[in-house]
Amino acid sequence: xxxxxxxxxxxxxxxxxxxxxxxxxxxxxxxxxxxxxxxxxxxxxxxxxxxxxxxxxxxxxxxxxxxxxxxxxxxxxxxxxxxxxxxxxxxxxxxxxxxxxxxxxxxxx
Amino acid sequence: xxxxxxxxxxxxxxxxxxxxxxxxxxxxxxxxxxxxxxxxxxxxxxxxxxxxxxxxxxxxxxxxxxxxxxxxxxxxxxxxxxxxxxxxxxxxxxxxxxxxxxxxxxxxxxxxxxx
Numbered sequence: 132x133x134x135x136x137x138x139x140x141x142x143x144x145x146x147x148x149x150x151x152x153x154x155x156x157x158x159x160x161x162x163x164x165x166x167x168x169x170x171x172x173x174x175x176x177x178x179x180x181x182x183x184x185x186x187x188x189x190x191x192x193x194x195x196x197x198x199x200x201x202x203x204x205x206x207x208x209x210x211x212x213x214x215x216x217x218x219x220x221x222x223x224x225x226x227x228x229x230x231x232x233x234x235x236x237x238x239x240x
Numbered sequence: 241x242x243x244x245x246x247x248x249x250x251x252x253x254x255x256x257x258x259x260x261x262x263x264x265x266x267x268x269x270x271x272x273x274x275x276x277x278x279x280x281x282x283x284x285x286x287x288x289x290x291x292x293x294x295x296x297x298x299x300x301x302x303x304x305x306x307x308x309x310x311x312x313x314x315x316x317x318x319x320x321x322x323x324x325x326x327x328x329x330x331x332x333x334x335x336x337x338x339x340x341x342x343x344x345x346x347x348x349x350x351x352x353x354x355x
Contacts (some may be wrong), residue, residue: 173348230285
């Protein structure tokens with residue numbers, strides 16, 4: 132079974148910042164946290180990966196508190212094209228690649 | 241990021257026949273490859289993990305004799321759905337990871353329809 136928990140769905144409006152939080156209470160010391168985006172009938176696309184504190188790239192930021200039992204994906208100023216399913220994945224014991232249910236984000240005009 | 245391809249992107253087959261799906265890592269060596277199945281509006285379900293040159297490790301509930309996985313090289317893994325039935329119709333996605341890598345790269349998926 133997957134070891135992550137996310138909200139099933141979220142709604143937002145264009146231009147807003149969206150924060151999606153993932154819980155991973157049993158994360159191990161060497162595990163990384165990775166977020167993926169998936170559009171219908173496509174394979175997941177890598178968004179961002181982190182181990183602790185904060186990571187930022189050109190599309191998102193990832194915030195990880197000190198205890199690492201959760202992480203928050205932050206999407207700045209979303210657009211309609213950001214409507215997708217977002218998955219949080221924690222690499223347990225290297226290669227335990229089970230996905231959780233994901234969060235279906237709907238961006239409205 | 242690295243690129244993973246899948247072939248075919250779509251396939252329709254008759255019930256009882258077998259179909260092979262190829263997964264290739266185009267610009268990296270995938271020591272580990274993963275096969276997922278995804279039904280409409282559901283999450284990806286891990287079917288099996290394969291390491292190059294070794295037998296695949298199947299998830300509970302996935303029949304290894306029905307879903308044959310071969311990972312013969314560092315750039316190619318194949319999934320063969322044997323004696324396919326309509327309930328096997330799904331979206332099959334593969335991914336690959338390199339040595340000492342925490343990131344997996346996904347293929348575009350293969351839509352299988354069994355009639």
